[in-house]
Amino acid sequence: MIKVIYFAVAREMVGKGEETLKVENLTVKQLLEWIGSSYPAFDQTGMQVAINEEYAMLDDTVKAGDVCAIIPPVSGG
Amino acid sequence: MKERYSRQILFKPIGEKGQERLASSHVVIIGCGALGTTTSEMLVRAGVGKLTIADRDYVDMSNLQRQQLFTEQDALEGTPKVIAAKRHLEKIREDVNIETVLDHVDGPLLEQLVIDADLIIDATDNFETRLLINDVAWKHGIPWIYGACVQSTGVVFPFVPGKTACFRCLLPVLPSVSQTCDTAGIIAPAAQMVASYQCAEALKWLTGNEEALRTKLLHFDIWNNSFVEAGISRIKNPACPTCSHQPTYPTLTKQEGANYAVLCGRDTVQVIPDSERKMTIFDGEIVARRLGLTYRLTDFFIEFHIDDYRCILFQNGRMLIHGLKEISEGRKLYHQLFG
Numbered sequence: 001m002i003k004v005i006y007f008a009v010a011r012e013m014v015g016k017g018e019e020t021l022k023v024e025n026l027t028v029k030q031l032l033e034w035i036g037s038s039y040p041a042f043d044q045t046g047m048q049v050a051i052n053e054e055y056a057m058l059d060d061t062v063k064a065g066d067v068c069a070i071i072p073p074v075s076g077g
Numbered sequence: 078m079k080e081r082y083s084r085q086i087l088f089k090p091i092g093e094k095g096q097e098r099l100a101s102s103h104v105v106i107i108g109c110g111a112l113g114t115t116t117s118e119m120l121v122r123a124g125v126g127k128l129t130i131a132d133r134d135y136v137d138m139s140n141l142q143r144q145q146l147f148t149e150q151d152a153l154e155g156t157p158k159v160i161a162a163k164r165h166l167e168k169i170r171e172d173v174n175i176e177t178v179l180d181h182v183d184g185p186l187l188e189q190l191v192i193d194a195d196l197i198i199d200a201t202d203n204f205e206t207r208l209l210i211n212d213v214a215w216k217h218g219i220p221w222i223y224g225a226c227v228q229s230t231g232v233v234f235p236f237v238p239g240k241t242a243c244f245r246c247l248l249p250v251l252p253s254v255s256q257t258c259d260t261a262g263i264i265a266p267a268a269q270m271v272a273s274y275q276c277a278e279a280l281k282w283l284t285g286n287e288e289a290l291r292t293k294l295l296h297f298d299i300w301n302n303s304f305v306e307a308g309i310s311r312i313k314n315p316a317c318p319t320c321s322h323q324p325t326y327p328t329l330t331k332q333e334g335a336n337y338a339v340l341c342g343r344d345t346v347q348v349i350p351d352s353e354r355k356m357t358i359f360d361g362e363i364v365a366r367r368l369g370l371t372y373r374l375t376d377f378f379i380e381f382h383i384d385d386y387r388c389i390l391f392q393n394g395r396m397l398i399h400g401l402k403e404i405s406e407g408r409k410l411y412h413q414l415f416g
Contacts, residue, residue: 007296007305008230009261017301046252050307053293055247057312069305071296073252076227076263077112077202077271 002062004035005069010047014039024064028056031068046073082124095284096124102283103127105190107182107210108200109134109158111263112224114146115272116198116279121166121173123280128166129190131178132158133347133395135378143265155389157377179377181349181395182206183336184329187213196282197221198275204251205328205338211236211244212326215319220282224275227261229300231271234309235278235290242313243320247294267299335411337404340397346407348396356394356415364414386410 005018014035023034028051032044049056050069062068079086086096102125106113109132117130136144136151136158144158151161159177166175180186187209191197197219199210207223214221220237223244236244274295281289297304318325336349350356361379365372372381378391387399388410401407 005303005305007303008228008298011298011301017303048247050305053306054308054310055294055312060311069296069307071305071307073204073248074225074227074230074232074296075202075204075207075252076261077108077110077200077225077268 001064003067004031005067007069007071008074009072010042010070013042015041024062024066026062027058028060028062028068029058031062032058032070035070047071048073085123090286090289091280091284095280095286098284099124099280100126102195103129103193104196104198104279104283105129105131105194106198106200107131107187107206108202109162110140110200110202111143111145111226111265111268112198112272112275113158113200114144114162115269116200116224116275117162117166118146118169119272119276120198120279121170121175123276124170125173125283127174127176129176129178129194130159130162131180131182131186131190132162133179133181134158134397135389136161143263143268145265145269155375155378155380160377179391180393181336181338181347182209184209184213188217188329191217191219194219196279198279199223199225200272200275204248207244208248208251209328212319212328214238215243215324216326216329222275222278223294224271226267226271227263229264229267230296230298231267231274232294232296233271233274233278233291234294235282237287237290238320242309243317245319246312246314246317247309249314264300270297270299335408337407337411339402339404339407344400344402346398346401346404348398348407348411350394354394356390356396358390358392360394360415361388361390361396368414383410383414388414 006014028049035042048071051066082096135155136147138152146162146165157179159179163175163177215238218238223234225232293306293308318327335351338347358379365381370381378389380389385400389397398407
């Protein structure tokens, strides 16, 4: 199981702040694809993923017990 | 002096030494909107010796909800933001040294502004200028404090050349579309929060408390009561054109010709003429008269309306065309007006 936190506009797109998924050993890219296919409103353009409070690369692996945060880029000021 | 800063001096990590360091510090703030006005006010009150504030825009009614230095009078007169900010900041503290730059910040200009700077504060509203700040910061070895906000969320991080990965590592490809304050809205507490976090990082750095700096990006959402922190060591790119051992600083290469840009979700196209082309307010006045357009002259710009567009031409030749979304339309109108 992994925990996924949807932050800022990602939260708006999927309609919830977090959820637990019964998956493990998938890449960050696969995780984003899974979210995209489960929530049609989710647009992964520019989204970044942090695993256990560290920004991750697309081919990094998400393991059981990991906490993944989906973070959109922020440019306003 | 001591009385004025007594409460800050009582705060142990700052003390008298830290206060003296603040008095001899120079901070460059890029952008004078919500983040720029709040950080500049806080740093002026904290006793920072010199501030340089750069911004290309003027005060508008829609700014007043969150840009706390500005007044209705500023918006009615369309005072350039840096001019209005300086006026108010000097009322708050007489002995502060404030340099204002009413211009679009590009590479050569920013390199000149940071010559004796201790720190750069990011108060911009777009990724392009942040990449530019990032390149200049690394080239000159000056830390910069990233801050951004939209809706009820914000993000903060102090980038320190030689210590952390850089902004380009975090964002190697610019998102083609991102939410901005002008398209997705913003509440003031989110902006003030980012500015406060930025100032805390600034005070740490300027008073010699480097070890207290944040080591992870902070993302917060003040409406949904959540925050996420994330470190950037893992994503440091060993071949990064900014922070690797062989940097090329891509944003600092000079562009030729006129420069057109669409401003952050505002239906505005900015035109900066080629450096060889000297345009002034008076060229704008000549054209407005020739076309029989009504116009308004201020100390800083000429404003005129043509068709459904509102044009503002600044003294240095830079022009904003409001009511346009496409660069091509901006280019066409500019050529129609000035050939």
